[in-house]
Amino acid sequence: MKTTNISESQVKSLIQIAVQKHQSRQKDEAEALDKTEVAEILQLAVQQQRGNRLVEAELLYSQVLEKQPDHPEALYSLGMLAQQMGQPQTAEQWLSAASQIQPDSVKTWFSLGNLRLVQEQFSEAEKAYRQALVLAPNSLPIYNNLGYALQQQGLFEEAINYYQKALELKPDSIETEANLGNALHAQGKLSSNQQMHYAQLNNKLGVARKKALDLKNAVTCYKQAIALQPDLLEAHYNLGLALQEQGEFEEAIASYKKILELNANYGEFYLNVGKIYQQQNQMQKAVSAYQQGLKLINSHYAKALAANEDAEIPQQVPVTPTIPQGEVIVGQYSFPTIPTVADDTDKRPFWSVVVTVYNRTDYLLECLASVLAQWPGEEQMEIIVMDDASTTPVFELVNSIGKGIIHYYRNPQNLGLPGNWNAGVALTRGHWVHLLHDDDYILPGFYSRLQESLEGCSDSVGAAFTGYQNINEKGKVIFSQQVYGQRGIAQNWLQNIGLANSLIMPAVVIRREAHEQLGVYHPELIYTSDWEVYKRIASVYDWWYEPETLACYREHANNVTTELLLSGKQMISIRRAIEISESYLSTEDSAQITAQSRIYYFLYCLKLTLIPLQAGNMAGVWQALEEALKIDRSPEAVAKLFSWLTLQEAAPLRDEIASRIISLPL
Template sequence: MATITESLQIASKHHRANDLTKAEQVYRQILEKQPNHPEALYGLGILSQQVGKFQNAEQLLNALLQIQPNSVKGWFSLGNLHQAQSQLPAAVEAYQQAIALQTDSAPLYNNLGYTLQLQGKWEEAVACYQKALELQPNCTEAEANLGNALHAQGKLSCQQQAQYAALNNQLGRSRQQAKDLKNAVACYRTAIALQPDFLDAYYNLGVALQEQGDLEEALVSYQKVLELNPDNGEIYLKLGKIYQDQKKLSEAISAYQQGLKLINPHYLKAFVADAGTEKAEEVPITPELPQEEVIVRNYKFPKIPAVAASEKKRPFWSVVIPAYKRTDYLLECLASVLAQWTGEEEMEILVMDNASTPPLFDLVNAIGRGIVSYYRNSQNIGLAGNHNTGIILSRGQWIHILHDDDYVLPGFYSQLKESLENCSDSVGAAFTGFDNINEKGVFLSKGDIFYWYGENRGIIQNWLLQIGVTNPLRPSAIVIRRQTYEKIGGYCSELSDLNGWELCKRIATFYDCWYEPKILACYRLDTSLYAQKMSNELFATGNHAVFLRRAIEITESYLPADLCTEITTNARSYNFEYLLENRVIFPLMSGNMTGALRILQEALKIDRSPEAVAKLFAWLTKDEAAPLRNEIAAKLLAIPQENIPDNIPIELKSPQTAIAP
């Protein structure tokens, strides 16, 4: 572990990026070394409250206050914790303790006022809000709360109600951006109570409720928006997402169609024009394509031929959407692209159905007819094979592989095109910021790229040195120049879920990469029980560790000579620790000692340096490693005695004694 100060900086960075798992891990590492470290106690306490572990959060904050009884932020956070649990008298006491230590804090007076308001103590609450505004005149929360308290007492004019409604709506957006959906919803409801025809507040309320998973309530809000504005295309797209989540595909299709027609005139023109044409009854089959190879220094990869000469103008974008069986998210994925489609000369969209049964043809055509090209493989050719087939069939200058459960946000293609259409030929790929979401579309965290690359757009410096060690990128956020594929080949089928990382390393060896830090894509982490089972099986068998080792070995075959040793050494060290700290736990949790031992075996194949072996022995002393430790001991004791030589000659010598001459 790094120094305590460095570790705290790392934990805080993960915490700010909402990567709570990594943040918690580092906070706990600090507390293992220094159990009374105040900043680690505070950080872990706040994090525990965020994830709903209120009792643990209270213990940590109280431990902090035992060490630092004059910690204003400790008392403030404890007050917030009590308020969140409706422990209002305890919250008041904690806020008052904080105010006694710091009398000029507007947020303290505001939160105390709100807690008093929840107890019906209106006059005391109003006094607190007024004090907060005296200390900080631009304190939006205090001003909104003051208006709400006065409204509850019937003390606002109609004009003032509209003013405070706008303020609550503004505050709601602020809380929503901070992923505080509970308070965002409360703000929007207050805004609507103050101004019942407030269209923007209804829209924002629907979005927040949908993010929370309250789909029926979100539908009510969206329907109210449509009553006030029937031509709001975005609302139809939101309705399509809700119907999709509810497995009401017919309603989802209708809503997506209507929304796309309203927001995208190019889509409307193409969709209406195609409506009068006769449709082919047969499902289109993927044509037979040559299976050739390209050699990149010392390794062979699938070849991507150049685009055949044609009078037809090549589009800037080819969006390739691989799909197999799943219908849960495909409509949303397609709609996110179709909303940004500006004509066939600008973008082609290909759906690559990997032999789904039944075919996905009708579902794709339902919202993509006349625009989307659908191909169905006669048999399943694997994920990498399906990717490569889509790339070969594409004609665009830049290719975006967008998995059917992910989607892009407004501006993804226009923002990237603005940067890429005049960029140097040295740029072979580009990527944007992205959010991780769960199977319900709820935000989980920002992508790790902000940790690695910061927030400055442009060509990444020393990209190969980073991507050669680990991959923070996700497919939904990456676009690759077609000429890049033509030179270095497509996806390697040998590596399963790690073929994307290997491809990025290959690109970084020969090309620069452009970075757009704005969040323009969403990557879905399916946390359902089925997805967890499949993921656990991949890790429990040790197969993921095998793919990881092979990805490092294959890359070593083409890395530049002057950087090969440095990158490979760092990659082996980093991924050895990754397997040890993050992956052995999966088979251990299920009692699968064979899988756990295989991961350790692969980890040692990745890095067998003295430092790695020492880390392994240190890790085996941990409590969670006890079952594996016992298994290793049992295997050693079970080695047959006859396999151990017992005839090793041992020369016994008596101590030499000096003899007088």
């Protein structure tokens, strides 16, 4: 077989020429576009950013700059996006460019000041704030932040002057008043009563900063509160939490121990120390701490534990019982179904909590403790742990913290994630089902808030969800997500969830009757079976929204999602979930929702292709690109693919394409 004589460098040159022609064609097209079309792309980018879809927002802002390289709003937004993604140097470049294009933009100068303030570049931050102040001489945030930049440089009198000007504009500004108090305290100008007042303000401000994921400034606020009032228990606790999230375990324990000196029965101390021992893999100490904390904060748990203390531990690990198999047809697809509950309705608990686990116990205690802390007794909640035939011992760990409370089952053989979910749901007896992964957990108030709402809602509500946080392996909050809006039935929810999955499983509860009617999780969909279920239920039932942040989803290297991303198989599940739901959505909804979802996930797949590419997994790269084009192979999608290939990050793929071309036969 004869091969081509074209060298690899010639192939790369030809590809570059093709890319340049494509770019030139794009430029000609961009010049023909009017402002309305650019505005539409920008508006979509803003929507994606607000929905925390940062990857998609970045691509859309870049499209705006391809058409208008000096577009100030796109430059500014990319700067804010880079800062949000933890890329301060890139953010500085974008914002500086925006300030040169539009030097009269108050928000650009102010954002530059904020960026530099976070980097502790106080002198440079001061310069940016003064530029903003010239443009907006009556702005409280500018006065406040300029005062803080000056205070950090030891210029207290000037800082106090700006704080006072800010308070003239808004006398009830907590942040400004706390900053003023701290500046006065540094000069020794506060009475004892004033110190207590400003300590409370600093603690309150720290809570706000932590909620905004600004742990560094939260720690500063808590320490300032303690400096003003050393016996402020709440500040010590909050400081311990913040330090723990930052991985400063010894400092965190020191803060927690200070709490015990102030209040020996502070149960949260033990729960948080349990997390630290868990992260240090000292499981016996973790169990002891969790037990002590749970007994102090939950009387139901304390009574149950005491009653079961002398109970004999089963000699044999409980095996998952045989579950009747069934199926239900929805649209053009069949789904596994579950049997109805035979018991009298009055005897059924309100909640069934199912925790699934397979060969991973690193975070299991924390997950179970978060549920047990809210356990209202067996009449109201059953807790089930589904062990999917782990080779790692799980039963003893579960029993050590949930003896007599948690029902443990071990599958005789591995069922896979959707299969294990389905087995767990089939075993439930409660009216509402909550699924948890072993590495996730819930925050205080999850069950009580939802039960209060769901007990009074109509039968049309088939599922509910709350606000949530994504956390890393150390428990540090990566971001918080308020998915919908106001508390109540989510309007137009099918259109929202139909476009893309904006939910995490720990934040969702599902009415058992909805599963009985519509089935459970499709065994084929490893990655997106939850999203497909959400769409299936939303096509028939209303969804309730509880806006408070009450659930946590953990991101770490040792999870199924990471494995699927590296192999490119995640995209197969995405495509199949779109195809399956297309068959059962109503005629008026199906075309629009499916088309929008294909466009969205094509861009999503392109961006995520960089993950296997950076890992050197070319098989995963080709799998991802193949699925992306199966999701959307329109001319617009192909044009976006060409544009994506010009990115610096895609250089290894361009080289791979060149290598494959020169090996082709004549």
